[in-house]
Amino acid sequence: MGRGQPGIRPRAAPKARLRTVGYARSPVRPRPSQTRSPASVCSGCLGKTALLDLPGASGVLLIPHLSFSNVSRSGAPSLPGAGAPGHLAEGAVRPRWASGRLTQALKASAPHRTLRFGVNSAKVVGRRGLDQFSQRNLILAKPRLSQRNRKQPRSRLPRDCGPLVLMVGLLLRTCELTAAGALQPNILLIMADDLGIGDLGCYGNSTLRTPHIDRLAEEGVRLTQHLAAAPLCTPSRAAFLTGRHSFRSGMDASDGYRALQWNGGSGGLPENETTFARILQQQGYATGLIGKWHQGVNCESRVDHCHHPLNHGFDYFYGMPFTLVNDCHPDRPPEVDAATRAKLWRYTQMLALGMLTVAASKACGLISVSWKAVTGAAGLVFLFFASWYASFGFVRRWNCILMRNHDVTEQPMVLERTASLMLKEAVSYIERNKHGPFLLFVSLLHVHIPLVTTKEFLGESQHGLYGDNVEEMDWLVGEILNAVEENGLKNTTFTYFTSDHGGHLEARDEHSQLGGWNGIYRGGKGMGGWEGGIRVPGIFRWPGLLPAGRVIHEPTSLMDVFPTVVQLAGGQVPQDRVIDGRSLVPLLQGAAEHSEHEFLFHYCGKHLHAARWHDKDSGRLWKVHYMTPRFHPEGAGACYGQGVCPCSGEGVTQHNPPLLFELSRDPSEARPLTPGSEPLYHAVVARVGQAVEEHRETLSPVPPQFSLSNILWKPWLQPCCGIFPFCSCTQDEDHRET
């Protein structure tokens, strides 16, 4: 993997951020000088009416302006770099008037007041847009002009339009500086938890009802080879958020732990990692996260919130800082570190039994120790018990909580109403930010166990509780998409749906399967190499800009979403670190035949289990496995009784020579190739091995976030409403950020 992000043109960091919030048709024909070189003027600003908010000013300035880039000949805005610019047809854009909301970028951006702006490229398009606003909203700001610009010929426009001309020039110039080629759509990312790729109708399921997600696929682009960077929640999401493999941020397995275990641990997404939310926030987006986080909360104190979403580029958060687990449900068996818990309980019972024996022997005069010694030893046993029971005895209270921004609002959560709260929050966020642009990451709690499902959906599916939960999730997605449409945002919203990894095969009770179905693919959650652990749904919709109903079979990664949304927002991916994702914009749009990924590397924890090679010349897709998990029982296809399959040690089989499959002919990885059956066997293994070596050269050590000291529950880090340890609240005030 290379450094940086090819395909996105580097540009200078913006000194100012002017937020473009509305669209209006231009009533005035452009000047010849502009039509000669349309790309030289404000990219992405065609016919928009912009809202400019100056720090320290007492109002807003609304300016209609004009440019020609990013407009297709049919009149609809086109994607960055897509073909020649054309003309604006009647009705190509629709009004989307803004109200006076300060963008976060503007709040933080003072330097733009000193920028120099030219007026020679400005074009006044008339006052038609302004007429729709109260004149008292206008600030006739006077930006400082350079000497050169002061000598520019004066406009022949009426005198009272002079300030307007200046500000149009300011805006046009700024657009050149900030967002060449960016359309800044609203961005709605929806991620399911533990959903199998085979659970959706649009991916071949004929027994579960998922009409809303299926419709999303019909109206957009569906990826059939969309791959999670890791097969578990925390590392997969870390990679998704940063566009980098999780081991680059230390968010991978260590000391046997493969995901964060507590809200009260000190591990989490490091502060020096850059999420797409951070970049979009800097690009003027409102950035919201609703649902699951699972990237840590605190480092050193209960309120430092160093790993919190609000410290990673989101300006609004409502949801679980942790994740749903069986422990959240009073009637379910324990899940968090259940094996350790069972072991500690066993040790405690043995120690207690020993103490009772000593005390009885003393009472009977069989041994000669003092009662003081017996009492002291009993105290130590109690301390041992208390030290682990303080955490494991109250998992529900410590982990199953809801937060709004920095405040704990429910502790423990009331599961029955969580789904409706999440939906209400998502819809409310869309309505609050409909003047956009906004990024909303809806990180669904569905369909992770314990599969909390409302009574309306219970018993309605053909696949038990899991199926009920999937159908409820689809309904939730439908409601969110309805909110987008009802607010008139469907055509200006880039929508994405995926799952963080494959379905959880080992999740089952005595009666039924509680985990997802991964279709024809082998393996599931926890397995970094087999397709079933990492191949997930990938659906993108942007009406008019992405072809409806298109299906793409190219290998893509969840990490690709990072550079994709950054590009759409007009931002720049970080240049000081390795970014593993590649922008999907050309592929989704149809401008590129192939994805940029020639090789993809599939990790289980910190161990490379497999690598994929897409030989674009021959069209053949190879996959080499260096390690595979040992199923339990053998041949079962999963590690039943173990939660998820291990990544290393006795739990895996090393393959030397490696296993080779040709996914393009054998997507189920059922028939390993041999030198006898595949003449290219040695050449393919050698080529992939070379790519692995090159990939390893990009790795560098970072502090492990899942080390034992970071994973352990620490009472002083536990988010708490009320006075610790009596943390409890159920009242969720109807507070809304405006």
Ligand SMILES: [Ca+2]
């Ligand atoms: Ca998950």
